[in-house]
Amino acid sequence: MINYEAGISSYETISTLGQCFEGMAVVHLARHLPSGTMVAVKRFNMDRIKHEAHLVEREIILTKQLQHPNIITYHVAFVHLQEVCVVSPLMAFGSCRDLLNTHFNEGLPEQAIVLILRDLLDASVRAGHILISASGKACLAGLRYACPIVLNGKWQKHIHSFPGSTSRNLNWLSPELLEQNLQGYNQKSDIYSVGMVICELANGAEPFAGVSTTLMLTEKVRGCVPQLLDCTTVSTDENNECHGDCDISNNVVSRRFTEDLHELATLCLQKEAIIRPTASQLLTHPIFKLTKKGLFLPDLLKPAMPLSNRVAVNTDEVTNLDVIQQLSDMEVYSCEWDF
Amino acid sequence: MCNISKSDSDDQEFIDENQEIELTNRVFEIDSNEELQPLDGEQIWCNNMIDDLEDGVNINNFFHRVSSDQVIYQAKKRLKMIGKYVMGDLLGEGSYGKVKEMLDSDTLCRRAVKILKQRKLRRIPNGVQNVEREIKLLKSLKHKNVINLVDVLYNEEKQKMYLIMEFCVGSLQGMLESTPTKKFPLFQAHGYFTQLVDGLEYLHSKRVIHKDIKPGNLLLTLEGDLKISDLGVAEGQGSPAFQPPEIANGLDSFPGFKVDVWSSGVTLYNFVTGQYPFEGDSIYKLFENIGKGDFTIPDYIEDPLRNLLLGMLQKDPDDRFSLQQIRQHIWFTRRPPKNAAPVPIPPLRGDEWHRMTVLPYLFDHYYDAADAANEAQYFTERELNGIQIKQFFNENLVTLTVSEEMMKNEVEQNNGSAQTNQSSKRRWKKPISCITVRRLPGCKQS
Numbered sequence: 001m002i003n004y005e006a007g008i009s010s011y012e013t014i015s016t017l018g019q020c021f022e023g024m025a026v027v028h029l030a031r032h033l034p035s036g037t038m039v040a041v042k043r044f045n046m047d048r049i050k051h052e053a054h055l056v057e058r059e060i061i062l063t064k065q066l067q068h069p070n071i072i073t074y075h076v077a078f079v080h081l082q083e084v085c086v087v088s089p090l091m092a093f094g095s096c097r098d099l100l101n102t103h104f105n106e107g108l109p110e111q112a113i114v115l116i117l118r119d120l121l122d123a124s125v126r127a128g129h130i131l132i133s134a135s136g137k138a139c140l141a142g143l144r145y146a147c148p149i150v151l152n153g154k155w156q157k158h159i160h161s162f163p164g165s166t167s168r169n170l171n172w173l174s175p176e177l178l179e180q181n182l183q184g185y186n187q188k189s190d191i192y193s194v195g196m197v198i199c200e201l202a203n204g205a206e207p208f209a210g211v212s213t214t215l216m217l218t219e220k221v222r223g224c225v226p227q228l229l230d231c232t233t234v235s236t237d238e239n240n241e242c243h244g245d246c247d248i249s250n251n252v253v254s255r256r257f258t259e260d261l262h263e264l265a266t267l268c269l270q271k272e273a274i275i276r277p278t279a280s281q282l283l284t285h286p287i288f289k290l291t292k293k294g295l296f297l298p299d300l301l302k303p304a305m306p307l308s309n310r311v312a313v314n315t316d317e318v319t320n321l322d323v324i325q326q327l328s329d330m331e332v333y334s335c336e337w338d339f
Numbered sequence: 340m341c342n343i344s345k346s347d348s349d350d351q352e353f354i355d356e357n358q359e360i361e362l363t364n365r366v367f368e369i370d371s372n373e374e375l376q377p378l379d380g381e382q383i384w385c386n387n388m389i390d391d392l393e394d395g396v397n398i399n400n401f402f403h404r405v406s407s408d409q410v411i412y413q414a415k416k417r418l419k420m421i422g423k424y425v426m427g428d429l430l431g432e433g434s435y436g437k438v439k440e441m442l443d444s445d446t447l448c449r450r451a452v453k454i455l456k457q458r459k460l461r462r463i464p465n466g467v468q469n470v471e472r473e474i475k476l477l478k479s480l481k482h483k484n485v486i487n488l489v490d491v492l493y494n495e496e497k498q499k500m501y502l503i504m505e506f507c508v509g510s511l512q513g514m515l516e517s518t519p520t521k522k523f524p525l526f527q528a529h530g531y532f533t534q535l536v537d538g539l540e541y542l543h544s545k546r547v548i549h550k551d552i553k554p555g556n557l558l559l560t561l562e563g564d565l566k567i568s569d570l571g572v573a574e575g576q577g578s579p580a581f582q583p584p585e586i587a588n589g590l591d592s593f594p595g596f597k598v599d600v601w602s603s604g605v606t607l608y609n610f611v612t613g614q615y616p617f618e619g620d621s622i623y624k625l626f627e628n629i630g631k632g633d634f635t636i637p638d639y640i641e642d643p644l645r646n647l648l649l650g651m652l653q654k655d656p657d658d659r660f661s662l663q664q665i666r667q668h669i670w671f672t673r674r675p676p677k678n679a680a681p682v683p684i685p686p687l688r689g690d691e692w693h694r695m696t697v698l699p700y701l702f703d704h705y706y707d708a709a710d711a712a713n714e715a716q717y718f719t720e721r722e723l724n725g726i727q728i729k730q731f732f733n734e735n736l737v738t739l740t741v742s743e744e745m746m747k748n749e750v751e752q753n754n755g756s757a758q759t760n761q762s763s764k765r766r767w768k769k770p771i772s773c774i775t776v777r778r779l780p781g782c783k784q785s
Contacts, residue, residue, distance in 0.1 A: 051481075161562055162448055170447055180449045180561060181692040182508065182684065214425065214444050218701045 002035045004087050006078035010034060011041055011087065017094065017307075021056075024048045029090065029307065038307075039075070040091065044084040056084055063141075070119045072131060072141040091131035091139060092306030093298070096197075099132070100204050103304045106249060107204040107229075110257050112300040116201065117264075118288055120194065130197070134306040136297030159184055171208045172196045175220035176273055188273035191282070195226075195268025202228045202257060202265075223271040228262055230255045260287040418704035421501055422492050424450065428696035430687075431510075441503060442697040449506035449561075449695060450489060457498040473570055474502065480545060484538030486558065486568040507558035507566055508693045509684050511610075515554055517685035521613030524679035525644070528610035531557065533671060534565035535606070539599055540662050542567070548595040551577030552602040554609060559684065561693075579622050580615050581605045584654045587629035597656035600665070604651025611644065612637055616652060643670040 004010070011030040017040060018027050025044040032039050044056050060077050067073075075087045093099060096116065099108065108116075119138035120130060131139045162180050170178070174192035176185040200206035207226030208216040227233045229252050264287055270276050277285075298306065419426040427440030430451055436459065441450040460466035477488035490503035511531060515521050523531070535557060542549055549556075549570060555578070556569045583601035585593040608616050616634035619625030628634075632654030636645055647670045653659040665671055687693050 159562075178447055179695060180506075181694045182561060183692050184561070212444070213447050214442070214701055215705055217447055218698065218705050221698060222702075222706075 002032070002037060002075075004032060004039075004075035005034070006076050008078075008080040008085060011039065013041070014038075018098075021049070021052075030087075032087075038090045040088050042086045042088065043080075044086075045082060046084055047082045060084075060086060069137070070139055072139045088141075089133070090307060091141075092134035093132035093136075093301060093304060094307065096130045096132065096138075096201060099301060099304055100201070103301075105204050106251055107202045109300055110202070110261055111295055112297060113198065113201045113261065114287055115295060115297045115300070117194070117198065118283070120197070132297065132301070134298070136301075138297075159186065170213055171206050171216060174273065175223075175271055178217055178220060185273065187278070188276045191268050191276045191279065192270075192273070194279075194282070195265050198261070198265045198268065199226050199228060202261070203252075220271070225266060225269045225271070228257050228265055230257050232256065232262070258287070260285070416700045416703045418700045420444075421452070421494075422490075424452070424490075424492075424501075424503065425697045425700060426452075427700065428688075440506065440696045442695065442701075449697075451504045451506050453502040453504065455500040455502065457500065470500070476547065476570055477502075480542070480547070482538060482541040484534045484565050484567060485541060486566040486570075504568075505560065505566065507560050507568070509559060509687070510555050511557045511559065511565075512553070512555035513685055514559075514682050515609070515613070518682050523610045523682055524677075525611060525675040526677045526679075527681045528607065529670075529675050531565050531610065532603075532607050535567065535603055536662060536665055536671070538565065538567040539603065540666075543596050543599070543662065549599050550595075550602075551581070552599055552606055553578050553581045554606055557606070577602070579625055580617065582626070582629060583656070584630050584632050585656055587626035594656045596662070597659050600651055600659055600662065601656075603665075604648060607651065608636070608648055611640060643668065647671070 010033050012033055014029045014031060016026060017029050019025065020027060020042070021044065025042055028041045028043065030039055030041045031037070046053060046056070049056060060074065063072060063074050064077075072088055072091070075089070077084065077086045079085070096108075115136070116130060116132070116138045120140065131141050133139065162177070172193045174185060174189040176183060177189045177192075196206055208219070211219075229248060231254055234248055234253050264282070264285055267277055267285075268282070421441070423444050424441040425444055427442065430438045430440050432438065436456055437454045439452050439454065441452045442448075443450055455470060457467070460470060463469075474488065474491055477486070481487065486507070487505045488502060489505065490501075492501040492503065493499070494501070515523070522528075535552070539549065539552070547570070549567060551569060552567070556567065558566045558568050560566060581602040583593075583598050586598065605616060608614070614637075616636075617625060617628045619628050632652075634652065636648055640648070647660075647665070647668050650660040650668070651665065660668070683691075684693070
């Protein structure tokens with residue numbers, strides 16, 4: 001068991017992995033000097049975060065309290081000057097958003113989605129942010145906006161809290177959560193978000209990406225159920241060209257997801273929360289039984305490579321590459337994951 | 340089929356603030372004449388008529404006798420934006436103006452807006468100064484139990500000020516009024532009272548005296564958090580029934596914090612008994628009674644609550660409990676058992692869930708143009724006349740309720756039709772939406 005020290009001097013920063021919290025926090029790839037292990041160090045700039053400091057506090061406390069193989073662990077958290085630093089294991093494939101941005105613009109292969117989903121549903125906390133380790137384990141992170149369902153020792157039937165300060169995660173939120181009325185919402189709201197993640201992983205972008213927030217709201221309230229894009233859902237004319245003003249590539253039009261995956265997404269994205277299955281019910285879905293044993297997520301994610309391998313080649317070069325990669329990502333993708 | 344549409348979709352800015360519903364005149368086919376059919380209506384009826392007459396066309400082809408129940412109007416909720424906020428319906432009337440619901444189109448967070456008309460403010464002594472003071476004050480305050488001012492917008496042209504606040508579903512006053520006994524079960528009263536004390540303690544720590552604590556100024560959020568609101572009371576008195584003896588007696592100086600303790604005492608008394616400790620037929624009589632400081636507590640209120648009320652309603656401010664004493668009081672520290680159903684938040688215009696009132700406006704904006712013919716609600720001129728006659732007598736109330744119901748129907752219909760779509764096996768939809776969409780007007784101040 002490695003002892004991770006609560007001091008910045010024990011960690012050597014190697015490169016920047018990304019920004020989060022609307023640019024108010026940075027994630028660095030670092031080496032833990034005493035042991036030589038690679039870690040991720042997330043540094044929150046508290047001077048800039050100010051009023052939202054309680055979110056950082058909540059994320060750290062909640063993450064430390066939760067112990068689950070599919071929820072990210074924090075080795076240690078400490079204060080360095082104006083920053084709060086959190087050290088966590090390196091998730092070498094980065095986030096699913098990274099994967100979609102770099103290698104899978106039109107979505108991940110179905111089997112990869114299923115493997116990720118199985119881990120995600122096991123954790124059963126709201127879909128915040130999924131990280132993938134070098135061994136292909138999917139983990140949830142970014143519990144900043146997670147809200148405890150147990151209050152004063154009582155299980156809350158309905159929750160009303162709304163993340164008023166950020167518009168980042170709105171597209172993933174369920175209609176009942178967005179509606180903010182006295183009916184409130186419950187853990188089924190997370191299942192809706194899981195459905196959105198399925199669509200996002202399969203399509204390469206989450207449904208309603210680029211749509212105005214108010215239209216996204218009315219569409220969800222009207223009961224519009226987002227779909228996986230493939231040959232069964234994208235209608236084409238004789239020339240195999242898709243109709244209307246959509247710019248959907250041939251790849252998308254010709255591919256075909258299984259009926260099971262379509263069904264899984266539709267189940268999760270039901271407008272009426274009561275019809276949506278629970279996380280444990282979802283895990284009994286045939287799609288998870290059919291997955292072949294011995295499928296290895298990292299294989300399915302090729303040509304994406306785990307970070308540690310890339311780093312091993314040449315640290316300096318990678319640093320530069322990563323910075324360039326980061327900059328270009330930011331311009332193109334306004335909806336980077338909020339991790 | 341003739342379809343005359345007088346509606347103009349781009350005149351949003353000219354809609355009067357008070358006008359909740361826009362009526363669009365749509366005339367539909369009435370005993371259509373074969374000669375007229377190929378023509379698309381509009382110009383013939385109005386503009387080209389004279390020309391046609393000169394051409395010797397039979398005038399009867401153009402003048403149709405139209406019965407008033409065949410002239411059809413459509414209830415509309417026109418989208419209106421103030422900066423990035425979408426305007427919703429009236430929530431209530433504050434001391435200085437209307438309070439309406441709004442939706443932040445960036446975060447989709449529900450908000451409330453206090454609309455202040457500068458013209459009205461100037462007529463109130465110190466009105467402008469008081470509002471400016473309230474804004475400055477609210478901006479400096481941040482506490483879970485004090486209403487949070489989110490944003491302030493000005494419209495120089497219209498001389499209006501918009502104070503955008505946290506959204507609340509109602510006041511404790513409204514909840515009390517909605518029950519037959521006009522009171523809360525003890526555990527519920529306790530929950531609100533402890534939050535009130537938390538908020539007051541914060542205000543006092545910021546050297547702020549509220550001076551008008553009463554159930555009507557205590558609001559509840561969707562989550563059930565209590566928010567002390569209305570910190571903009573004009574110089575002088577708040578609500579008479581909640582004023583302490585030192586104010587009723589017109590003393591020159593007195594400890595300010597104890598004023599809030601007294602009115603919190605009256606508020607707690609009101610929570611648990613449904614009555615007021617002091618009453619009077621006129622404000623003079625009321626103040627005389629308060630000035631004497633004699634009151635009774637119903638027998639069913641037992642110690643330690645009785646003792647707490649007596650401590651908070653001490654005539655002499657120096658003898659009156661401080662917030663610290665209240666906090667340490669045995670009734671405060673022990674939560675009463677939950678032995679009755681809590682008083683619920685009463686419905687708003689018939690809606691028990693207090694749904695977003697902005698939604699019908701958004702529906703109209705995004706979908707009405709596309710499928711007005713299928714989904715919108717229509718009513719005839721005859722019906723409208725009936726409504727207007729009623730309206731004449733009932734001062735607006737009827738039209739509002741009628742149309743509100745219509746809007747609700749419309750929303751439900753929309754939901755209904757959307758659901759039918761999804762149940763019939765997957766069908767092609769554009770990745771985002773299968774309807775034509777009008778863009779939201781940018782940040783147009785209206």
